[in-house]
Amino acid sequence: MPDVIDQRPSTRFGALRTFRWTWLGAVPFFAFSVLFLIAPVSYLVVGAFQTPEGGFTFDNMIGLASPIIAASYWLSIRLSLASAAIGTVAGLLLAHALILGGAPVWLRRALMTFSGVASNFAGVPLAFAFIATLGRLGLVTLILRDVFGLNLYGSGFSLFSFWGLAITYLYFQMPLMLLVITPAVEGLKTEWREAAESLGASDGQYWRMVGAPVLTPSVLGCFLLLFANALGTLATVIALTGSNFSVVPILLFQQIRGNVLYNPNLGYALALGMILIMSVSNLLYLILRQRAERWQK
Amino acid sequence: MRGRFAIGPTLITVAALLYFFVPLYAAFQFSLQMKRGTLSFAAYGSVFQDGVFINAVTFSIMASAAAIILGAILVVPTAYWVRLRLPKLRPLVEFISLLPLIIPPVVLVFGQIRMFGSSSYLPLTTSDWGTNVLLVIGYVVLSMPYMFRAVDNGMAAIDIATLTEAAESLGASRFRIVTTIIFPNIRVAVVSGAFLTFSICLGEFAIASLLNRPAFGPYMVQLGQDRAYEPAALAIMSFALTWVLMALMQAFAHMKPGQKLFFRIPFKKKSPTP
Numbered sequence A: 001m002p003d004v005i006d007q008r009p010s011t012r013f014g015a016l017r018t019f020r021w022t023w024l025g026a027v028p029f030f031a032f033s034v035l036f037l038i039a040p041v042s043y044l045v046v047g048a049f050q051t052p053e054g055g056f057t058f059d060n061m062i063g064l065a066s067p068i069i070a071a072s073y074w075l076s077i078r079l080s081l082a083s084a085a086i087g088t089v090a091g092l093l094l095a096h097a098l099i100l101g102g103a104p105v106w107l108r109r110a111l112m113t114f115s116g117v118a119s120n121f122a123g124v125p126l127a128f129a130f131i132a133t134l135g136r137l138g139l140v141t142l143i144l145r146d147v148f149g150l151n152l153y154g155s156g157f158s159l160f161s162f163w164g165l166a167i168t169y170l171y172f173q174m175p176l177m178l179l180v181i182t183p184a185v186e187g188l189k190t191e192w193r194e195a196a197e198s199l200g201a202s203d204g205q206y207w208r209m210v211g212a213p214v215l216t217p218s219v220l221g222c223f224l225l226l227f228a229n230a231l232g233t234l235a236t237v238i239a240l241t242g243s244n245f246s247v248v249p250i251l252l253f254q255q256i257r258g259n260v261l262y263n264p265n266l267g268y269a270l271a272l273g274m275i276l277i278m279s280v281s282n283l284l285y286l287i288l289r290q291r292a293e294r295w296q297k
Numbered sequence B: 001m002r003g004r005f006a007i008g009p010t011l012i013t014v015a016a017l018l019y020f021f022v023p024l025y026a027a028f029q030f031s032l033q034m035k036r037g038t039l040s041f042a043a044y045g046s047v048f049q050d051g052v053f054i055n056a057v058t059f060s061i062m063a064s065a066a067a068i069i070l071g072a073i074l075v076v077p078t079a080y081w082v083r084l085r086l087p088k089l090r091p092l093v094e095f096i097s098l099l100p101l102i103i104p105p106v107v108l109v110f111g112q113i114r115m116f117g118s119s120s121y122l123p124l125t126t127s128d129w130g131t132n133v134l135l136v137i138g139y140v141v142l143s144m145p146y147m148f149r150a151v152d153n154g155m156a157a158i159d160i161a162t163l164t165e166a167a168e169s170l171g172a173s174r175f176r177i178v179t180t181i182i183f184p185n186i187r188v189a190v191v192s193g194a195f196l197t198f199s200i201c202l203g204e205f206a207i208a209s210l211l212n213r214p215a216f217g218p219y220m221v222q223l224g225q226d227r228a229y230e231p232a233a234l235a236i237m238s239f240a241l242t243w244v245l246m247a248l249m250q251a252f253a254h255m256k257p258g259q260k261l262f263f264r265i266p267f268k269k270k271s272p273t274p
Helices: A002-007 A015-047 A059-063 A067-099 A105-118 A124-134 A139-146 A162-186 A190-198 A203-231 A235-241 A248-258 A264-295 B007-031 B042-049 B051-084 B087-101 B105-115 B128-156 B160-169 B174-185 B187-201 B206-210 B216-226 B229-253
Strands: none
Touching: A015 A264, A015 B051, A015 B087, A015 B105, A015 B128, A059 A264, A067 A105, A067 A162, A067 A203, A067 A248, A067 A264, A067 B007, A105 A162, A105 B007, A105 B229, A124 A139, A124 A162, A124 A235, A124 B007, A124 B216, A124 B229, A139 B007, A162 A203, A162 A235, A162 B007, A190 A203, A203 A264, A235 A248, A235 B216, A248 A264, A248 B105, A248 B206, A264 B105, B007 B229, B042 B051, B042 B229, B051 B087, B051 B128, B051 B160, B051 B174, B051 B187, B051 B216, B087 B128, B105 B128, B105 B206, B128 B187, B128 B206, B160 B174, B174 B187, B187 B229, B206 B216, B216 B229
């Protein structure tokens, strides 16, 4: 059927004719991304450096240092650091227990599957589950009060505060850590351990001189991933605290709703700051991951 | 050699299991206490009898489904074309598709609201219809990293160059190649991306709330402020749903092309009545 072939030149023979048209295939994707992702974000970035009249200024970026905004960033960063640190340690301990501690295979597999679900179980329902657990009338709160005589809320703890949020975040942070650190922990080869032991190394020496140096880039990278993960969390905070707990996403949320900063361009700067922190932590995560992958072959 | 399950690791594992399951148990137990002095499923009944709940869930399911379809239409041909003809663009496409992981949803919707607000060239937020479109678009962007990765992995597993050449030599058009050759071969990957998209979008809060859509996420937050027992019931149901979606996704992800997940119900052709 020569007529059919003539209409659709293959690349080899019709390279010149198809050259220009090849690009068209990628146009829908790029058009969509530019219009609905890159342009809106650029709008905020440009707006962060503009006065309300449209002139160039650094005032908005300097304005980020004003008390309300700086306090909000500081709270966000502390909460994300705390939740990422707890998540990293807990996830690492769990990964170690499951992979190197000799846990039964079925248990390990079940917990990995569960982690896949739990790391996606963020947002409003998670907040509800924790209100039923550690809220004023939560199951654990009541058990501690009735069985152990410990008044959790009397002792200053509240689910709707800094540490309450950090404990809640752990529910998706620990599983995420378990999922992303498992390849690295599995990458610790038994030969290394045997080699160290045959040279007379103690358990502590093995971890200090072999295990820790190999794992460190992965652990740091995962820590940053968890940090970024906590930083962007909005729904869980709103469902737990209304909008009283002013981390950056909450402040941004209120700014979009009602211009609480009384300056639209300051709002853009607020968003830009958030993008910058997220970009830096994700970039470092990628660099560290590449470094860590040297050992995982 | 792997030793016994030592005491330290055992304690850690037990603590983790407790941490994971106590909140689920607490929510479940709490959800049963709506009627004083007796355990009942009254809270669940109350949730389902609420017309607003049905509307919100329906709305969110439709928005998620639309996002899945639009996302697949956007990502599948692009991933195919980039792999086949534009390998130089691959890093750029991959980078763009991962960008939403860096941009928090609240920032994304902020930009979109300003960009497509009442005084812009494309004022989508001024009409109900336009706002719904913007919501779906927001969901497509949110799910792009997962969709692209799933589809791209799916394409890596099949030889698209050979399939394309074979189809071309038989005279198939581009459209036909993508719809009847490539798509069925990576259907499993698309479906697994779809489940993930669905689980992200169904309870999504920030975008839906800021666009004032009557979606499930904002509904849940409102319910949490108004009621005591129903939220716990919702938490249990939504955990169960996430579990089902992830299980389906896993099942599809480990399926070989052409394998059926469910048995086909034997379908008897009606004999033509004389």
